[in-house]
Amino acid sequence: MRVALFVTCVNDALYPRTGIAVVRLLERLGIAVDFPADQTCCGQPQYNTGYRRETEPLLRRTAVAFAGHEYVVTPSGSCAAMLREHYPRIGRKAEREGRGTELTDAAADLAPRVYELTEFLVDVLGVTDVGAYFPHTVTYHPSCHGLRGLGLGDRPRRLLAAVKGLELVELPGAQECCGFGGTFAVKNPDVSAAMGTDKIAAAAATGAEVLCGADNSCLAHLDGLLRRAAAPGTPADAAARAGAPPHARAGAPLRTLHLAEILAATEEEPPA
Template identity: 70%
Template sequence: GGKARAEGRGDTLAQASDSLVPRTYELTEFLVDVLGVTDVGAYFPHKVTYHPSCHGLRMLGLGDRPRRLLEAVKGLELVELPGAEECCGFGGTFAVKNPDVSTAMGADKIHNSLSTGAEVLCGADNSCLMHLGGMLRRQDAPQRTLHLAEILASTEEEPYA
């Protein structure tokens, strides 16, 4: 693991980062598991669909934490995203190395998202939101992307207008 590697090399930076890992949380993990909160007092009267990123699903193991937080937002109507667990096609350097495949995967995700009739495509991964948001804007689609944190912080009727 990382700790053995850091000690073996005597790498101070790696040792410092290894000590941070157990004290570092993703936002939804911190809210739900550490603070024990699912209702943060947000108000967002819009129809929303949620894209769980590959990183959130597989690497971070976020599970249902983001959905539990969204379900507690007053006024929010959460609608299922068809093919939710399918990759959006961004994947860091994947989009650079495989632009045609990345675009096709993003187009599938956008098609599914628009089919929900949601006003907002929400996610907890900025790279996915950048990729999908750019595709939506280029299509002049009637849907916008928002980070989950923006919705959880919302108390206004139109926070993104």
């Protein structure tokens, strides 16, 4: 089986290790991975900000870049939701405006072939134990697009629970938004930061070493808050401010990590 990797612009620019981890993971499972070089931003920032017509060229480009691939796999629920849910809406709007069916046809061809990583592993490959080894305590944050948009359900947690050496602890208020929301964080920075602070406080209170997620955009937001909370001159690190157990405060600070990097880890090749 061959798949195309839609790495997303956030991962390409800021978290290339996540894309590398996806390739390592899939190849370990016997999947050949193609990386179409013409892929670019899917247009989610423009679409969410109201620039719908400006998103159309990116829809066309993405559809062409992944033409002919039976499976398009991405380590991002928000970008998967953009291709699967919003691309068809863009096409239908163009049709209502009398601009033909080009965009509708392109979206209809692409959308059914797009899978978020955990969907592909569990639903297509039928695996939950991917042979990973990660001897750490982990808590999982389900990002809104994956939770509410794609309906990922317990797929990510099932994959994490099967990782050798990993202790999975429940995140209080897991279904609450972290406050990122793409351009929401730009337009409403104070509310966004307050929501994110609540999320990292909940994560720190579990005593986990790692706050894991399946979308690096949300993790970037949370990681930034963690770094600022732990910076010199602040009252205390995030764990201490959250009232975490003494053993959590005394150990390594809470860090964020994409789910793919945990699933790709083995005793021979731990994550970076």
